[in-house]
Amino acid sequence: MDVGIIGLPSSGKTTLLNALTHAHAETGAFTAATQPNLGVVRIPDPRLDRISELVQPKRVVQAELSFIDIPGQPPEMGKSRGIQGQYLLEVSQADALLLVVRAFRSPALPDPTPEADIETMLMEMVFADMAIVTRRLERIEDSLKGARATERDALLAEADLLRRLHAALENSDAIRSVDMTPDEERMIAGFTFLTTKPLIIALNISEDDLSRSDELSAEWNAKHGGSTTGCIALSARLEEELSQLEPEEAAAFREEMGAPTDAIGELSRLAQSVAGLITFYTVGPNETRAWQLETDTPAPQAAGRKIHTDMERGFIRAEVTSYDDFIAVEGKFAEARRHGTLRQEGKTYLIQDGDVVTFLFNVSGR
Numbered sequence: 001m002d003v004g005i006i007g008l009p010s011s012g013k014t015t016l017l018n019a020l021t022h023a024h025a026e027t028g029a030f031t032a033a034t035q036p037n038l039g040v041v042r043i044p045d046p047r048l049d050r051i052s053e054l055v056q057p058k059r060v061v062q063a064e065l066s067f068i069d070i071p072g073q074p075p076e077m078g079k080s081r082g083i084q085g086q087y088l089l090e091v092s093q094a095d096a097l098l099l100v101v102r103a104f105r106s107p108a109l110p111d112p113t114p115e116a117d118i119e120t121m122l123m124e125m126v127f128a129d130m131a132i133v134t135r136r137l138e139r140i141e142d143s144l145k146g147a148r149a150t151e152r153d154a155l156l157a158e159a160d161l162l163r164r165l166h167a168a169l170e171n172s173d174a175i176r177s178v179d180m181t182p183d184e185e186r187m188i189a190g191f192t193f194l195t196t197k198p199l200i201i202a203l204n205i206s207e208d209d210l211s212r213s214d215e216l217s218a219e220w221n222a223k224h225g226g227s228t229t230g231c232i233a234l235s236a237r238l239e240e241e242l243s244q245l246e247p248e249e250a251a252a253f254r255e256e257m258g259a260p261t262d263a264i265g266e267l268s269r270l271a272q273s274v275a276g277l278i279t280f281y282t283v284g285p286n287e288t289r290a291w292q293l294e295t296d297t298p299a300p301q302a303a304g305r306k307i308h309t310d311m312e313r314g315f316i317r318a319e320v321t322s323y324d325d326f327i328a329v330e331g332k333f334a335e336a337r338r339h340g341t342l343r344q345e346g347k348t349y350l351i352q353d354g355d356v357v358t359f360l361f362n363v364s365g366r
Contacts, residue, residue: 001292003200003271004094005069008117010109011102012204012236017069019239020264036090037069043272044265047323047354048290051283054331061289063279065268068094083128083194092192096275097199100236103216104206114203118224123172125194130169132191133162158187169195176228198274202267203233210235211258230270234263278353281323282307283331299349303359314363318345323354333358 005013014037021039042062052060070090083091091097099121103114140159147155161184168178174195175188188196203220205213216233224231238259242250254261272279276295280302281288291306299320304312320343321336329335336342351357 001095001271001275001277002066002068002093003096003098004091005067005098005100006091006121007100008102008121010106011100011117012104013100014069015240016098016100016202016204016236017067019236019243020067020267022243036071039067039069041065041067041264041268043268043290044262045279045290047279048281048288050327051281051323051331051356052288054327055283055285055288057283057285057288059287061287063272063290063292065271065292067098070094083124088128092194094197096271097194097197098202098271099199100202100204103203103209103233104235104237118201122174122195126169126172126174129175129193129195130166132193133166133169136191137162137166161187176226198271198276199229200267200271200274201229201231202236203231204236205233207235207238207257207259209233210238213259213263228274228276230274232263232267232270234267235259239263278351280351280353280355280357282358283326283333283356293351296350298347299345299351299357299359300347302351302357303361307359310363311359311361314361315347316360316362318349319343319358319360320345320349320351321356322352323356326356 005017007013017037017039020041042064045062048060048062068090070087099118101114101117101121102109102112104112137159140155140162144152144155144159161180165175165178165188168175175193176196180188201220201224203216205216209216213233213235217231220231220233238257242253242259243264245253251261253259272292277292278295279290280293281290291302293302293306297305299318300312300315303315303318304310319333321333321341325336325339325341329339329341333342
């Protein structure tokens with residue numbers, strides 16, 4: 001999953017990317033960067049760590065997220081004109097958005113206004129989506145003039161949905177807040193609406209506020225959180241500094257500063273959660289791996305999309321046990337089978353979060 005990092009100037013976007021990826025990208029309100037800064041984050045996973053302790057594989061592979069710090073935001077950003085141009089193109093290609101909001105004080109900057117900044121950026125996304133909806137409605141109106149009877153029904157249904165979306169956007173509501181049927185969701189799947197994307201809001205606080213980070217996270221989640229949105233309070237500058245230290249030094253410094261023990265891991269897991277991703281595991285003596293997967297994915301598609309297409313084509317069944325049951329038998333499949341917790345699942349089984357899965361397949365008949 002690609003997470004695009006956005007925010008107003010001086011909010012700390014690139015600093016947070018450096019903290020996430022242990023990188024050294026240039027920071028500042030007006031840097032020379034014209035290409036996106038990219039970074040891959042291996043997601044800390046206590047369940048994977050525990051499985052690996054028991055199995056002792058030769059190789060352990062964590063699930064990953066890609067973060068993209070998108071440069072080149074237009075000068076009018078924050079003036080309620082809507083995200084436009086090349087910047088809109090870059091942002092729209094992300095699977096989810098990480099909005100960094102400044103809540104720290106700096107002698108070189110005005111006092112922070114995090115609530116106003118969040119509303120400003122949310123409105124920028126609303127205006128961008130409204131422009132797309134308006135243009136499409138105009139094209140549908142033109143198409144209806146010469147449409148055949150069979151085409152008119154589809155065009156009228158799409159126009160009806162788009163008017164509902166337009167009404168929501170006019171009310172400053174995100175498209176994700178509109179109730180839609182599965183058919184309607186498929187109808188707009190080809191659009192690159194910003195307000196349908198999962199959203200993480202990172203409140204970039206000062207070191208003086210670290211002791212209140214959990215309280216601030218809860219407060220902002222109460223205001224802006226939801227099934228596909230979430231908030232977290234952290235200090236990007238501190239996390240960037242800690243990312244350059246050895247783990248033992250970083251842990252000691254965290255304790256001294258009263259910083260959260262795993263802010264970056266929490267942010268990564270929050271991104272997974274709002275995007276509707278789950279984690280399943282494949283376990284063996286050579287490799288134990290965590291895999292990200294969309295919720296409600298059938299076992300054959302999980303195998304084919306994540307591991308190898310041959311597994312989906314030649315799928316026979318999946319042997320599945322839950323993480324808790326696997327730990328209870330100390331990571332031994334034979335014991336799980338003996339205790340009746342290793343299940344045989346077929347093509348319709350939907351992979352669940354925490355499943356430990358062995359896929360059985362046969363493609364010899366190709």
